[in-house]
Amino acid sequence: MFYFVRRGRCLDSIDLKGQPLDLDLTLGCGQAFRWRKREDGVWYGVVRDRLIELQVEGNLVYWRTYPDGGRELIVDYLRLTDDVNAANRWLSERDPHIAQLVERFHGMRLLRQDPTEALLSFVCSAANSIPRISAAIEVLASLYGELVCEKRGVCYYAFPKPERLAALEPGVLNVQGSLGFRGENLRMVAQQIVDQSEGWLLGLRNVPYACAHAELVAVRGVGPKIADCVCLFSLDKDEAVPVDTHVRQLAHRLFLPDLKAKSITNAVYRRVVDAFRERYGELAGWAQQYLFYEDLLRSRA
């Protein structure tokens, strides 16, 4: 915090009011791909049209944006008006294992990301590793994103608009960022977003989960997993459960001992989702994120 103050301009803070926020967990748990942590412990990343710097000290989150004036953006993105304590209590009462993870990963939150960025980002995530997804997205932003700011000689770019990606020649995205076969998927999904009416994707925040999910999987190149990522990380659908290889395996271990399948068919996907929904109801997505991250750490060990 003192470092922040010395750096000078436009320091501000937001009172967390007793609600937990751990940036290492929230920004590093695999739900967003554009955040990095500086040597001095400050997290920075581009959200929409701003570069944001964040640091938590005690019950305050210190922040700065370039250009400035991004307070509302931060409150919205970090979901700072949510009652996370209540959610964690509710989950903990239902499952002692989750209660343990709530302690261990205290302050891990779900974000409210931009739906277009979330959709296009997770298209890049198919059978890919998290470091490579992040690297690819930075390449895309620097090539096709609008300049957000320049700070200490470094340029920061917004996530590319779908119009820009859709207009590219087929094939160029396969090479750029080493996207491989995901490149063509990305271009096609971008085109389909453009083809929809303005505000279509954002409007899915105002419809029920099942409806939003159905509209997303109707997009070519978007399956149930990516659709659920978009629902959970950007559309306020806290009951959404993205089922990937990690989640399938941990569901098998914890809930569904007779789940023999080694691949995720539609039926398997539904069974895993139902198991989560049955146990964690409207907050199944939060439970998923705790369990997913535990499994991620385990697999990296």
Added chain:
DNA sequence: CGTGGACCTGCATT
């Protein structure tokens, strides 16, 4: 409805 393969690429393991 379930299964197997194709799709790109780079890093890790054998």
Added chain:
DNA sequence: CAATGCAGGTCCA
């Protein structure tokens, strides 16, 4: 050093 496996999937036969 070559071969194989694998990574927050989706589509198709």
